[in-house]
Amino acid sequence: MSDHVDGNALAGDLREIFAVDLTVATGQCAGCGYRGSVATLRVYQNAPGLVARCPHCEEVVLRLVRAPGRAWLDLRGTVSLEIPLSS
Amino acid sequence: MPIVSPGFTGRRQSPDVQLPPGQYLTEDFPVLTAGPTPRVPTDRWEFTVSTEAGQKHTWSWQQLIELPAEKITTDIHCVTKWSKLRTRWKGVSLDVLLEDVETAADFALVHSYGGYTTNLPLEDLLDGQAWIAYRYDDDDLTPEHGGPARLLVPHLYFWKSAKWVRGIQLLLEDEPGFWETAGYHDYGDPWREQRYQGD
Numbered sequence: 001m002s003d004h005v006d007g008n009a010l011a012g013d014l015r016e017i018f019a020v021d022l023t024v025a026t027g028q029c030a031g032c033g034y035r036g037s038v039a040t041l042r043v044y045q046n047a048p049g050l051v052a053r054c055p056h057c058e059e060v061v062l063r064l065v066r067a068p069g070r071a072w073l074d075l076r077g078t079v080s081l082e083i084p085l086s087s
Numbered sequence: 088m089p090i091v092s093p094g095f096t097g098r099r100q101s102p103d104v105q106l107p108p109g110q111y112l113t114e115d116f117p118v119l120t121a122g123p124t125p126r127v128p129t130d131r132w133e134f135t136v137s138t139e140a141g142q143k144h145t146w147s148w149q150q151l152i153e154l155p156a157e158k159i160t161t162d163i164h165c166v167t168k169w170s171k172l173r174t175r176w177k178g179v180s181l182d183v184l185l186e187d188v189e190t191a192a193d194f195a196l197v198h199s200y201g202g203y204t205t206n207l208p209l210e211d212l213l214d215g216q217a218w219i220a221y222r223y224d225d226d227d228l229t230p231e232h233g234g235p236a237r238l239l240v241p242h243l244y245f246w247k248s249a250k251w252v253r254g255i256q257l258l259l260e261d262e263p264g265f266w267e268t269a270g271y272h273d274y275g276d277p278w279r280e281q282r283y284q285g286d
Contacts, residue, residue, distance in 0.1 A: 003124065046120060048119070051121040060122070067282070074269045
C-alpha cells in the first residue's frame with residue numbers, strides 16, 4: 001500500500017479556503033523548479049496535517065493544518081501558483 | 088455508586104485510566120508520517136549534538152548501543168488524539184549523551200533523517216525525561232516507527248518524539264520546527280491540551 005495519495009486529496013480543504021479549485025493550478029517547486037498541477041503532488045495525510053511533496057524531488061511544497069475554526073497554509077516550498085480563471 | 092457506567096463512554100477504557108483531555112485509548116500503534124520513510128542502515132547512522140559555539144559531538148551506532156541503556160515503560164499521546172498506554176522501549180538517556188556537552192543553550196532543535204525537525208526547551212530533554220530509543224517491545228525499532236533510532240519525550244505530544252533522529256542542535260533562541268511552524272503549539276503539553284498555537 002502506498003504511503004501517500006495524489007494532490008486531489010487537497011481539494012476539499014483548499015476549496016474551503018479558496019474560492020476556486022486549486023488542484024488544477026500549476027505550481028512550481030521551490031526546491032527543484034518542477035512545474036505541475038497541484039493534483040500531481042504526493043500528499044501524506046496520515047499525519048497531524050496534510051503534507052504535499054514534489055513528485056520530482058520530494059521536497060515539501062505545501063502544508064495544510066486544520067484546527068477547529070481555523071487553518072494554517074504554508075506555501076514556502078512553492079515559488080508560485082498559476083491559477084486558471086474564467087476571463 | 089457510580090451514576091454513569093464505563094460502558095456508556097463508547098470507548099474501551101478502564102475507569103481507572105486517566106488520559107489527557109480530548110484523548111482516546113488505542114491498542115494498536117498508528118503510523119504517522121509527513122513523508123517517505125527513510126531507511127538508514129546502522130553502519131551509516133550517526134547522531135550529532137551541536138552546540139551554539141559550533142562544537143560537535145558525534146556517536147556512531149556502535150558507540151550508541153555501547154552506552155548504558157535504560158528500559159522505559161511509558162504512556163504516549165499523539166496530537167491526533169490517540170493515546171497508547173504502557174509502551175515499552177529501550178534507549179539511551181539524553182542525560183548520558185549530553186553529560187560532557189558544554190552549553191549555555193536553553194533550546195534544542197531536533198533533526199531527523201528525511202528533513203523533519205521539532206523544537207523543545209533543553210530542560211525537557213534532561214533529568215530522565217528523554218531518550219534516544221532503539222528498541223520497542225523487545226525488538227529493533229522498525230523504520231515505520233522511527234528506526235533505527237528515534238527521540239522519545241513521552242511527557243509531550245508525540246510529534247516531539249522525532250522519528251529517524253540524527254541530531255540535536257543546541258540554541259540560545261527558540262527555533263520552531265516542522266509542525267510548530269505550521270500551526271501546532273510550540274511546547275505541546277498533552278495534559279494542558281496544547282495542540283495548536285494559542286491553546
